[in-house]
Amino acid sequence: MARVAEGGHELRRVLDEDREVDGLGEQELLELYRSMVLLRTYDERSVIYHRQGRIGTYAIFWNHEAMQAGAVHALDDEDWIFPSYRESAIGLLRGMPAATVLHWWRGHPAGWWNPSDYNLASICVPIATQVPHAAGLAWGKKLKGERACALTFFGDGATSEGAFHEGANFAGVMQAPLILFCNNNQWAISTPVSAQTHAEALVDKAVGYGIPGVRVDGGDVLAVYEATREAVERARSGGGPTFIEAVTYRAAPHATADDPRAYIDLERVEQEKQNECLGRYERYLRRLGALGDDLDKTIKDESAELMRAGITAAEAEPDADVGLLFEHAYANPPASFQAELAELRRILGGDVG
Amino acid sequence: MARVAEGGHELRRVLDEDREVDGLGEQELLELYRSMVLLRTYDERSVIYHRQGRIGTYAIFWNHEAMQAGAVHALDDEDWIFPSYRESAIGLLRGMPAATVLHWWRGHPAGWWNPSDYNLASICVPIATQVPHAAGLAWGKKLKGERACALTFFGDGATSEGAFHEGANFAGVMQAPLILFCNNNQWAISTPVSAQTHAEALVDKAVGYGIPGVRVDGGDVLAVYEATREAVERARSGGGPTFIEAVTYRAAPHATADDPRAYIDLERVEQEKQNECLGRYERYLRRLGALGDDLDKTIKDESAELMRAGITAAEAEPDADVGLLFEHAYANPPASFQAELAELRRILGGDVG
Amino acid sequence: MADLLMIEAVNDALHVELERDDTVMVMGEDVGRAGGVFRATAGLRERFGADRCVDTPLAEAGILGTAIGLCMAGFRPVTEMQYDAFSYPCLDQLITHVGRYHWRTGGGMEFPLVVRMPYGGGVRAPEMHDDSPETYYVHTPGVKVAIPSTPADAKGLLAAAIRDPDPVVIFEPKLIYRTERSEVPEGDYIVPLGKARLVRAGDDVTLVAYGAMVPLCERAADALADEASVEVLDLRTLKPLDEDGLLASVAKTGRVVIVQEAPRTAGFGAELAAILAEKAMLDLRGPVLRVTGYDVPYPYWKLEDAYMPSVERIVDAVRKLLAF
Amino acid sequence: MADLLMIEAVNDALHVELERDDTVMVMGEDVGRAGGVFRATAGLRERFGADRCVDTPLAEAGILGTAIGLCMAGFRPVTEMQYDAFSYPCLDQLITHVGRYHWRTGGGMEFPLVVRMPYGGGVRAPEMHDDSPETYYVHTPGVKVAIPSTPADAKGLLAAAIRDPDPVVIFEPKLIYRTERSEVPEGDYIVPLGKARLVRAGDDVTLVAYGAMVPLCERAADALADEASVEVLDLRTLKPLDEDGLLASVAKTGRVVIVQEAPRTAGFGAELAAILAEKAMLDLRGPVLRVTGYDVPYPYWKLEDAYMPSVERIVDAVRKLLAF
């Protein structure tokens, strides 16, 4: 019975096979490493900042860095990224200041950005709803005859939503240059992927949209890079969308507010932590001779410094003015907003019995 | 590349191969024929009634009778049917009076029925939204340990909706005893199936839900019957849902309000009409020697009589009382309804300037 | 000037706007090959090509969701929802994204998309073809809502919506698609969002309405000719609302009946009454009355005349006010 | 009597109802293994099994849609939407089917399902975790809507909803899930739908509210203690509404401030004001004022205190009324 996607369910791997990826020189390999370290540093610092009460609830992406960095490095700057909340710091790889991302998690409007400044859509909180946006953008780029493609991140749980389905189907029909990048970390908060689908693998969903699918080891940054690059090439050459299932394991809580002990197998988590993606890549680079202690320290120090500067800048930001409540709701706002704001300012200025 | 469902895209056929279906004796074959004639008669009379202004806009199902009768005959009476508007008269096969269906199209509340009276859900007008209902009912039957399964009809266009996706996925995950019966008549009003999906065949969608799929000739009532019966057996034995794609062609307008000349290939329609499903089955039965002119005339006369009686009964029905506006909105209605109804009665009773 | 039906005026607006700005595109179910089930988009595909008048898959959330992405790519998509009740699957995208994305970008990016749909009852249609869902849309921050009642407004408001930098939802009263006919300016023509239309002036009572309820109010005003001088105000835009126009009329007449097809509870008529209860208390000479659909599912059509606001119900309300 | 937090009272109600009636089942995202992201469903899966407290796929329309089918199979499903803004994908099923199916069967079949969700702002959460979507639900015919403001009501209204033959949507104010603690009757306990609660009696002005706005109104009443005798009315059920309770209070005080978190335009406060503008004209000694959220996206949390109705804004409104 042909009930699986092309290539079956085998995970594509590079690191463990000690393969090399065409076209990736030492320079590029180290850039990838830098990106992963930056993301890891952002994530680990954020958990601490949260504990210190300096940012709000935070969605941890520890052990997802290989997927995020691997996928983004396969894109050009003109290509668009549509993240979920799990990729909140992905902008760092496009030069966004750490303070901006920190602001987002601090609930400060300075966490806003203009997507065209980074070719990066806003963080999408409602599950899967960004998928049709990405399909639309990619379709639009095709209509304009531009070279850019789009990539959207979403989770295993997201594949159950109608929005995923409609977006993926539109992309297939329009043959939009889109990479549907599924971060299958095997959990949607407390719900295992086995309760999301009866398919043997999420990559099988590609079949129903008539698009190619590929399954990779999501802890293997080079496998992710390679698979994404192939999908990008297909997209640019008019071959339409590709579904990538990157398989990893959520080795941290869903978010700072979550306590996974109620539902997760802690031994399995320990195992996964031993095999986490950054260490795997570091060991590969060291085997290759591309990374030594000094360079590693420099890279990690740079990231730590960037975060220190980021949080300092974020905390130096003045409070948001209440005018911002009204200011960007419309490009061309109703006249009534002015009076409402004036009244609010009057009341906030006054004091109460 | 394994990009298709099990069994590939071949259409399963019985009639053209002059095969016989296990367990179908002459009696059952003629019952099937009776059902198809009944549906055909209902449909053709309805188009006339519409022209005569006796019913409203009507969704024609000419050349869909093989799918409808074939599928329903594979069910037992305890099994539930969830129709779209395209199967509006499917209740006739469960003993529903023709007048009830005619009322529905006449916009008369006497077109309402209690689904448990026929194990038949209401006609579903919004595309694909009945699919999760069917999944829920089937799941519920399984939870109760009952034997019944469910079958839901939907079109090719419906497969693009999020509601289809979520319902199919739930059914897969819950391993609900459900038959997802897709009437692929190749058009959604004016939109061809090639604009709905990039998959080679709709049956490929089964793969993404991890459920078996089968593709049949939708103009071949015995092929439809056989495929559905297998799916029913699977459902009853705990094998979960099955996706059936029945391929046919919409040889009539979408509905009485539609003029397909703007978008359809009229030659193709002519061809399809030549090969319409009732004639195909009639010829098979005649080849088999199961049907002769006399019997055929009796069956057709019975159906015609049933329709005559149906429209007479429908038109003899008194006007609906305005009280029905309020009566069934809630099982336990707000107190305010009484006053609103009283006021409405007062105004309708009075007269104006 | 051309003498057009409302549906023709919609079609005209789309032709003019697609001609004027090549980032404007039309997308929806059956808008291309068939030209729309009401023929609102007829001729566009032939004239502007299948890429600018797109037959989409049957997926309303997908239509609105991809339209957001198309905005990001620089387009101004005009989406069609085939019927009122079939727009509900798009509400999630509307509320979570269409109304928030401009704000979420700190004002950096615009989402000049349009959602247009035929709406309302009285057309003897099967279930789910008769809803008046404007409350769901108008309650949603970040979107604007307009509802024409004449062919000229159908053209002008749609053109204004297409050119507006914000998302605009246009409800087209299908009951009067082919009954209202009037002079419509040719070519470039705009009716600015946010300005009500004084349909007829009067001194004793104001009937406030929009969409297909406007001609109904005119009929009610005719029926009342011997009893009262009736003013009829067509809001044209629900958001932004012409509050000044509303208050000015009520300041003059002191009596008001609000007419709305949608179910009563928390319909837009409630908002109008609430505004009056806050800002026109001293002007009012009687209660603010609403003539609305009921809080029940829209009935099967043999009963729809009893559900819909009628001349009789409006006249009754006005008489109550005059007798107050 | 037990001394419970609101979230514990919800959990208690579910335990009692699942025990009482084995057709009752709970379903939603993370309600089983994790016991709900707020722990509303904690312990149910252990006690009643995975088939009666079901972790569903991540699909809100699928949850509500399958719940309809489960009703047809004889169950009383209690669905959870994980957060307010994540309920929007279920609106299509709610409007097209949940609110219409009983009617569509000519009253033959009942759909005793419940939709419960935490809602509202003030909790310092990321975007989309703060909405007050009650208007979308209360405007929809065929569904009932209840919103508790105390632990006892959270239990009693939920139990009533589960036993009610009609679909009921319950909004639970997450802001006070763990701040409101009070005596809750043990075991079988019902608060009937459709009865408001007089929180405190007063003579000069009525504050009308529901959910987390009720304790806020109490604080405002305290702040006004030296200036006015303030009555606080908790509606508890928005549909069916206790119109008599509302009118009786306003008949007494003649002044009313309606407090609602949701955006202003066509919010439920508008409906309340409209009812008063129709039925309490002669009782009112001043305009009907609304203190509400604004018609803008719910802000990022550094700004949320300015968006939410506050003691200051309520006091200001009351003073305006007293000075009128």
Ligand SMILES: Cc1ncc(C[n+]2csc(CCOP(=O)(O)OP(=O)(O)O)c2C)c(N)n1
């Ligand atoms: C529409 C919607 N429903 C529910 C939620 C609440 N929620 C937040 S994260 C999450 C799980 C997502 O799982 P998955 O898609 O696997 O992504 P992951 O968090 O594992 O990256 C849920 C249910 C939401 N954000 N949006």
Ligand SMILES: Cc1ncc(C[n+]2csc(CCOP(=O)(O)OP(=O)(O)O)c2C)c(N)n1
């Ligand atoms: C949610 C929704 N959107 C749009 C429509 C309008 N509509 C009615 S039938 C139809 C086409 C359906 O095509 P398909 O699913 O192939 O079924 P068929 O009519 O061919 O049987 C459309 C778009 C609808 N009924 N519901």
Ligand SMILES: [Mg+2]
């Ligand atoms: Mg996940």
Ligand SMILES: [Mg+2]
């Ligand atoms: Mg079809």
